[in-house]
Amino acid sequence: MGNQVEKLTHLTYAEVPTSDPTGLDQEDCPRIGVSYIFSNDDDDVGGSEKDPNQEENYDKCNELECSVFYRDECVYEKSLSSGDLSTCSPENLLNKCKPGDLVEFVGKNQYPHWTVYVGDFQVVHLHRAEIKNDFMTDASQGRRGRIVNDVYKFKPQKPEMVVQNAMEQVGARDRELSWRNSECFAAWCKFGKREFKIGGEIRIGKQPYSLKIQLSEKKSHILEFQSMEDLIMERRRNDQIGKNAVIQELVSHLHSEEEVRTDHNAHWD
Incomplete structure (x- = not known):
């Protein structure tokens, strides 16, 4: 598998396996991956009730280490060695958080959920197409x-x-929203950059963003994107399905491409 992954080390965004959400995909077979780019990913656990098994089920070892580059500049990095992936209970987080901190909640087979801590045990976050002010534990x-x-x-x-950025948006919902997911909203509150907003960047055909996924100590996989927004959606999907599933997708996609090339060559021999 290592040799197969090495062959698939650099793709443009146009080459990412995908499926057209309008149903107009002209490919002979479905392409996996990024149809979610055209709609909100769902940050919900699946309901409003807490799941007591989430802490026990979550496996941080199945998280992907990755980096994001804008041209040659690293603008995002998640690394095991830096301690970014260590987690604790919401109750313990309350003892660590200061107003203005970004907090990410993670669970098995779920999109990460980002919040802005605003003080008094409360956070502001995008949840079910609405900006809400809730207690962190909730x-x-x-x-x-x-x-x-x-x-x-x-x-x-x-x-x-x-904190002001977050609180001013409380109550916004549906068509009033300028963010596709909780991470984009929280990051916008923190950094104030338009790149996190829906349509915040002009698409001119170039792909200045790259996502480098670290598959092992010596192997990585790179995808290119037109906008930060698109890249975040891809990275969040990878977080949701986990490292093992991402590697399997890459290997399966490569295997399918090799079969097509073999069939094509056989046709012309």
Whole structure:
């Protein structure tokens, strides 16, 4: 498998296996992967009730280490060695958080859920197509969490401005929203960059963003994207399905491509 993954080390966004959400995909067979880019990913656990098994079920070893680059500049990095992936209970997080901190809650087979801590045990977050102000323990829905102020490399705004950004959006919902998921909203509050908003970047055919997925110590896989928004959606899907599933997808996709090339060559021999 190692040799197969090495062959698939650099793709453009147009080459990512996908399926057209409009149903107009002209490929002979479905392409896996990024149809979610055209709709909100669902941050919900599946209901409003807490799942007492989330902490026991979550396996941080199945998380993908990755980096995001804008041209040659690293703008995001999640690494096991830096301690970014260590988690704790919401109750313990309350003892660590300061107003303006970004908190990420993680659970098995779920999209990560990002919140902005605003003080007094409360967070502001995008949940079910609405910006809400909830107690952190309720927003976690039984998941473990971690402070993620440093995974993005942008210059943060002052804590009071981060809190203000978040609180001013409370109550916004549906068509009023400018963010596709909880991470984009929380990161916008923290850094104030339009790249996190829906349509925040002009698409001009170039692909200045790259996502480097670390598959092993010596092997990586790179995808290119037109916008930060698209890249975040892909990275969140990888987080949701886990490292093992991502590797299997890459190997399966490569195997299918090799079969097509073999059939094509046989036809012309």
